Every structure is written in structure tokens, then in C-alpha cells.
Amino acid sequence: MRRLLFLGLMAIVPVVLTIYVIIGIFEFADNFLGKFINRYLATYFGYTFPGLSIIITFLLILFVGMLVRISRMRLLKAIEAFFSKLPLASKIYFPIKKIVEFLFLNSEKKFKEAVLVEYPRKGVYSLGFITNRADKNFEKRLNKNFYNVFIPSSPSPLTGFMIVVPEEEIIFLNISIEEAISLIVSGGLLNPQDLK
Known part of the structure; x- marks a missing residue:
């Protein structure tokens, strides 16, 4: 019941x-x-x-x-x-x-890919979105590829913050932007497989 x-x-x-x-x-x-x-x-x-x-x-x-x-x-x-x-x-x-x-505006155009990054501390991961490649100055100075990653707040992804992450520290996820946003808005209650 x-x-x-x-x-x-x-x-x-x-x-x-x-x-x-x-x-x-x-x-x-x-x-x-x-x-x-x-x-x-x-x-x-x-x-x-x-x-x-x-x-x-x-x-x-x-x-x-x-x-x-x-x-x-x-x-x-x-x-x-x-x-x-x-x-x-x-x-x-x-x-x-x-x-x-x-x-x-279509969030799929703003966000390129859903990713996991180890943040805010070691062993804890945050769901984020790649928004763009980082400024070339980062890459030149540190000799690595960097990406700008937007970490949205939950349950309202209207706010959040941007971090710059080396490519090798990014875990690329096999879920759509829409599925990732649903996961954030639901506070983790709706997993991508629940949406299918």
C-alpha cells in the first residue's frame, strides 16, 4: 500500500x-x-x-x-x-x-559531457559537466591537458562552481546530460537506469 x-x-x-x-x-x-x-x-x-x-x-x-x-x-x-x-x-x-x-537554453549545448571528479577531498567524488577546454596557459605551464568542469549544486543545478581539472583525473561517464541533471535534481534518488 x-x-x-x-x-x-x-x-x-x-x-x-x-x-x-x-x-x-x-x-x-x-x-x-x-x-x-x-x-x-x-x-x-x-x-x-x-x-x-x-x-x-x-x-x-x-x-x-x-x-x-x-x-x-x-x-x-x-x-x-x-x-x-x-x-x-x-x-x-x-x-x-x-x-x-x-x-x-538547451543544457546539452552548454554542457559537453557528464563526468566524475575527485572533489572536495580524496576518496569523495562529485558529479560535474565539462563546459570547455581550460585556458591554454594552464596547459603550457603544467604541461597537461585541463578541462573546465562545472559542479552543480543539488537539488538545484542553477548554481554551482567551476573547477579546472587535469584530463587524467576526470572519469568520463556513459550517461547523457539529461540523466545526470535528473540525478542531481533528485538528490541521487533517480539513477540513470531508473529513467529508462
Whole structure:
């Protein structure tokens, strides 16, 4: 019975939370623009259109994305420069930007491979992701190949830290980036074989 309860929770909780977040986003968009749009429609046309603000918000987001693309990211850089000059706003804007980038950019493109590295001490291993080859200066000075490895925090891989590791000290894993992220997010509860 306990196992059935657990399986039921596993099936229902992610669905309910996903629906809750999506409804929350739509309600926020509807409340944010809906008041103004519906007031205008009621005044001039005598009716309201529930949900129109969601469509307008979606189109506005697409329009801003198009402007950023046309300006070759100059618009985004200008926005970042503006917020970086505001002490309090920069502390809010940049962490939110990082979260949005992590959620909406394909992590498989950001991370090259899932690996294990002996860290933070001998005999203890951390799951990480190779992000790139290390700077050539490391390799020239120490005469070894080095990689930049991102060690994410668990259960939220939005934060973490980067370490530079010699190639011979990296254990390359035969799991996908998605499987490794699931392992981190679940706090080790979901192993790659559990996902298949």
C-alpha cells in the first residue's frame, strides 16, 4: 500500500506542480495587462475579452525576442548595461537572468559531457559537466591537458562552481546530460537506469 501511495504521488505531484506553475504564469499575464486591456475594451466596445492579455503578452515577448535578434544582441547588452548601473536592481536582474537562461537554453549545448571528479577531498567524488577546454596557459605551464568542469549544486543545478581539472583525473561517464541533471535534481534518488 505504501508503494502504491508513493507511485501515485510520483505520478500526480509533477503534473499538479507543472499545471500550477503554468496557470500562475497565465494568471500573472492576465492580471498584469488584463486590467488595462479589458477596461479599454469595456469603455470603447462594451465588452471584455478574458485571456486576450495572455495572447498580447505572448506576442509582446515574441516581438522583444525579434528585436533582440535583429539588433544582434545589442538590445540585450544595453538592458544589461542599464541594470548593472543600478545597485539594487542588478542584484535582482542578473540572478533571474541566469535562472531564465538555464531553464530556456538547451543544457546539452552548454554542457559537453557528464563526468566524475575527485572533489572536495580524496576518496569523495562529485558529479560535474565539462563546459570547455581550460585556458591554454594552464596547459603550457603544467604541461597537461585541463578541462573546465562545472559542479552543480543539488537539488538545484542553477548554481554551482567551476573547477579546472587535469584530463587524467576526470572519469568520463556513459550517461547523457539529461540523466545526470535528473540525478542531481533528485538528490541521487533517480539513477540513470531508473529513467529508462
